[in-house]
Amino acid sequence: MKKILLLVFPAGALLAVLFWYGNSVDSPVGSLFSDQAGLLLALGRLAGIVGALGVMSQLLLVSRAKWLEPLFGLDRLTRLHHFNGLIIPFALLIHPPLIVWSHALQNGAGFFSQYLAILKWDDILPAAAGETLILTAVFLSLPFTRRRLSYEAWHSVHLLAYAGLAFAIGHQLELGGDLAAELRYFAWTWYGLLAFTGVTVLWYRLLRPLWFYKKHGFVVDRTVMETPDIMSVYIKGNGLENFTVEPGQFALLRFWAPGFKLQAHPFSFSRAADGKELRFSIKKLGDFTAKLHAELKPGTPLLIDGPHGAFTAARMRTDKALLVAGGIGITPLRALAEQLAARKIESVLVFSNRGRKDIPFEKELAELEKTGAFRTVHVLSEESEWPGEKGRVDAERLKRLVPDFAERDAFLCGPPPMMAALNAGLRRLGLPKKQVHFEAFSL
Numbered sequence: 001m002k003k004i005l006l007l008v009f010p011a012g013a014l015l016a017v018l019f020w021y022g023n024s025v026d027s028p029v030g031s032l033f034s035d036q037a038g039l040l041l042a043l044g045r046l047a048g049i050v051g052a053l054g055v056m057s058q059l060l061l062v063s064r065a066k067w068l069e070p071l072f073g074l075d076r077l078t079r080l081h082h083f084n085g086l087i088i089p090f091a092l093l094i095h096p097p098l099i100v101w102s103h104a105l106q107n108g109a110g111f112f113s114q115y116l117a118i119l120k121w122d123d124i125l126p127a128a129a130g131e132t133l134i135l136t137a138v139f140l141s142l143p144f145t146r147r148r149l150s151y152e153a154w155h156s157v158h159l160l161a162y163a164g165l166a167f168a169i170g171h172q173l174e175l176g177g178d179l180a181a182e183l184r185y186f187a188w189t190w191y192g193l194l195a196f197t198g199v200t201v202l203w204y205r206l207l208r209p210l211w212f213y214k215k216h217g218f219v220v221d222r223t224v225m226e227t228p229d230i231m232s233v234y235i236k237g238n239g240l241e242n243f244t245v246e247p248g249q250f251a252l253l254r255f256w257a258p259g260f261k262l263q264a265h266p267f268s269f270s271r272a273a274d275g276k277e278l279r280f281s282i283k284k285l286g287d288f289t290a291k292l293h294a295e296l297k298p299g300t301p302l303l304i305d306g307p308h309g310a311f312t313a314a315r316m317r318t319d320k321a322l323l324v325a326g327g328i329g330i331t332p333l334r335a336l337a338e339q340l341a342a343r344k345i346e347s348v349l350v351f352s353n354r355g356r357k358d359i360p361f362e363k364e365l366a367e368l369e370k371t372g373a374f375r376t377v378h379v380l381s382e383e384s385e386w387p388g389e390k391g392r393v394d395a396e397r398l399k400r401l402v403p404d405f406a407e408r409d410a411f412l413c414g415p416p417p418m419m420a421a422l423n424a425g426l427r428r429l430g431l432p433k434k435q436v437h438f439e440a441f442s443l
């Protein structure tokens with residue numbers, strides 16, 4: 001079933017383009033490809049179709065759909081969404097001038113007078129506003145603008161793209177030449193694609209977390225400080241034995257208390273689920289997490305959107321693991337280590353922190369070592385009296401600590417520069433690409 005759903009959108013997009021071709025060759029005025037104005041019109045429509053398909057695919061990529069996300073992982077889908085977002089604007093940008101140019105040639109009018117005339121057509125002004133909103137969202141997502149905005153400001157503006165799409169839909173349905181064509185196949189395909197995208201986004205982004213809340217009634221049971229900066233939040237709920245989580249996955253949490261409701265933030269499950277309670281461990285990093293540390297109270301209800309992510313044991317190609325965590329990057333690996341130890345799969349955790357006081361779960365990790373299948377090597381960068389490993393974790397150190405690393409699956413989670421350096425270093429030292437898995441704490 002999941003595979004069928006995966007094919008619906010690409011198949012629909014292909015059909016839409018084929019129908020565009022058919023409608024252009026066999027239009028009410030003959031083949032559009034036979035004169036310049038017709039050709040410009042056909043290409044303008046194609047640009048509109050490709051742009052709209054691009055926007056729909058963008059929404060699907062961030063819909064967190066269960067038939068899509070486990071196959072690639074949410075971070076990869078998000079990266080694809082970023083990349084796609086740089087290409088689609090070209091189709092959206094060339095769509096209006098091509099159509100205007102075509103009509104100007106047909107009417108013997110100047111480009112700008114034709115442009116002003118078209119602006120008066122029904123549904124064109126909202127479409128122009130919609131396109132402007134979508135392009136603004138794209139512009140603000142370019143690396144040099146995004147860097148200057150807080151996550152919240154960027155995210156709010158990004159949501160404008162949804163409004164932009166809503167504004168632009170009317171003109172597709174009212175004016176789209178292919179929708180009005182004699183043969184209604186294009187229209188059926190198009191309505192189908194719009195409905196498929198709308199239902200997917202609505203269900204997975206909005207209704208599913210609400211439905212889970214209704215079913216499980218998630219509520220904060222207690223909070224426990226693991227280090228001065230990391231707080232574990234224990235969640236209770238009904239029927240948690242039916243809430244399936246793979247160790248290594250994460251969820252987006254929306255705490256239902258004043259000051260928290262408007263933001264959902266991603267956090268990894270920091271323990272394998274036991275059917276009784278869930279645990280997240282949250283580092284104080286910015287506004288939201290600092291407020292959580294200061295104000296979160298037992299009894300606070302929350303919406304859980306998840307679990308998500310493919311940073312799980314299902315990805316393993318070998319029968320041994322190397323886990324490398326930097327600071328709070330331990331959370332998914334702590335859960336994974338528990339699962340691997342329970343399955344007697346041999347694993348080594350190399351865990352880097354600044355000082356002894358910054359190490360979370362030290363006792364839990366020591367407890368896991370008793371299974372005999374797991375060991376931890378702590379590496380501290382700012383603890384001069386530390387008798388163990390000191391300094392930073394790099395590929396050479398991993399090779400020394402775990403000489404058979406190339407025969408293992410490596411799971412990396414930590415600050416992005418550390419992960420990039422380790423990924424490159426381990427690959428250079430002979431670890432095959434398929435055995436390297438990482439979770440970036442950024443979407």
Ligand SMILES: Cc1cc2nc3c(=O)[nH]c(=O)nc-3n(C[C@H](O)[C@H](O)[C@H](O)COP(=O)(O)OP(=O)(O)OC[C@H]3O[C@@H](n4cnc5c(N)ncnc54)[C@H](O)[C@@H]3O)c2cc1C
Pocket residue numbers: 150151152250263264265266267268269281282283284285286287288289290328331332439440441442443
């Ligand atoms: C898959 C994943 C798993 C994570 N697991 C954990 C975990 O187990 N424990 C933990 O402490 N942290 C985890 N994080 C990081 C955590 O989400 C951020 O630290 C937190 O959202 C920061 O919010 P802030 O407002 O306090 O800080 P800010 O200073 O506002 O944000 C710091 C950075 O966090 C990211 N961020 C902020 N808000 C959001 C948001 N709503 N959605 C997505 N990213 C956001 C942005 O990249 C931003 O630059 C995880 C992140 C991801 C993507």
